[in-house]
Amino acid sequence: MSGKEKAGKGKILLLAIIAILLLLIVSGGVWWFMLRASAPPSKAQLMQERAQQTKFIDLGSLVTNLQSNDGGTHYIQVKVELKTYDADLDKKIQAYLPEIRNQILQLLAAQQADKVSDPSVRSQLLSKIKTDVNQVLETDGGALPDPSGKSPPPVVAAYFSSFVVQ
Structure with a gap:
């Protein structure tokens, strides 16, 4: 080379x-x-994303009798809506609907007819409904151990879309 x-x-x-x-x-x-x-992302972007993920699940109308101090028969009819950010939660709610409705009916039936119309009592009822529904969903109605709160609860709020006391 x-x-x-x-x-x-x-x-x-x-x-x-x-x-x-x-x-x-x-x-x-x-x-x-x-x-x-x-x-x-900005706060406005986060709120817009959250609004797009928001879903409301209608539990239907619930009717039960109330506790009475006057000896009369009193009834309550409510329509409950659950707020979630989980798009697939509707299927799970439907699977547990009998348990969820039972929990809510028992909660409502334990109320006093003369106090249930008070706004603070309504607020407490909504908070308890949210807690009870999350407990049913997260623990399979009590069959599984309660999670330690590592993830956010599936239901973030409960609302009355109808509330009638008679």
Whole structure:
């Protein structure tokens, strides 16, 4: 081999190494720009995403009698809606609907007819309904151990869409 051939092979090898290094640098830069964390979402963006995920589940109308101090018969009819951010929770609610409705009916039947119309009592009832429904869903109606609160509860709120006391 002559000196010119060795010099030509050396230049080719040097150019190949430089090309590989440039390729690595460019691909690393592209990777860094494409995969780096973007700015955190604003509060308005988070609220908009949450609103898109919000789902209300109707438990239907529930009617039961109330405790009475005056000797008369009093009834309560409510329509309960559950708020969730889990799109698949509706199926699970339907599977446990008899247990959930039973829990709510027992809770309502234990109320005093003359006190149940008080706004603070209604608020307490909604809070208890939410807690009871979450307990049924998370513990299979008490058959499973209660989770230690590692994840948010499936039902975030309960609402009365109808409330009649007679």
